[in-house]
Amino acid sequence: MASWLQHPYLHQPPPKSTGRESFGWEYFEHCYAAAQQRGLSAVDLVATLTEFTVASIAQAYHRFLPELPDAILVCGGGSQNPVLMQRLQAHFPTLAVTTTDTAGVSAIYKEAMAFAVLGYWRWHRFPSNLPAVTGASAAVVLGHLTFPDAARNHH
Secondary structure: OOOHHHOHHHHOOOOOOOOHHHHOHHHHHHHHHHHHHOOOOHHHHHHHHHHHHHHHHHHHHHHHOOOOOOEEEEOOHHHHOHHHHHHHHHHOOOOEEEEHHHHOOOOOOHHHHHHHHHHHHHHOOOOOOOHHHHOOOOOOOOOOOOOOOHHHHOO
């Protein structure tokens, strides 16, 4: 796992965003091959990937934040993983580690809520890319509105 924490993405300063392009199927195959070389079972691999996730978060907090926050609020699928939550708490024993539910934002529906806001902003032509957060060069209106062809709806 220590070598996985050397992935170039993990050393890039924020703002940044990633997904399957860096940590998708190809990356999983790399991890799977490493696990097989070490004789790890599938359960051990899942546990190692979970710990890698937590360790990468801890590494980023220590490397890029000027000081630790008062609490860590988790949302999305990870918030439903009790092992991930326990391991986060173990890495940050002095911090409250909880879900965004405690702050009034559904950990499960946060993404749906965000897309509703983005759709509203697109409809009203509000820029929504937050250059200070994303590193974009300018604020722009995101998304595309597509309307059904009226002729197809009238037979």
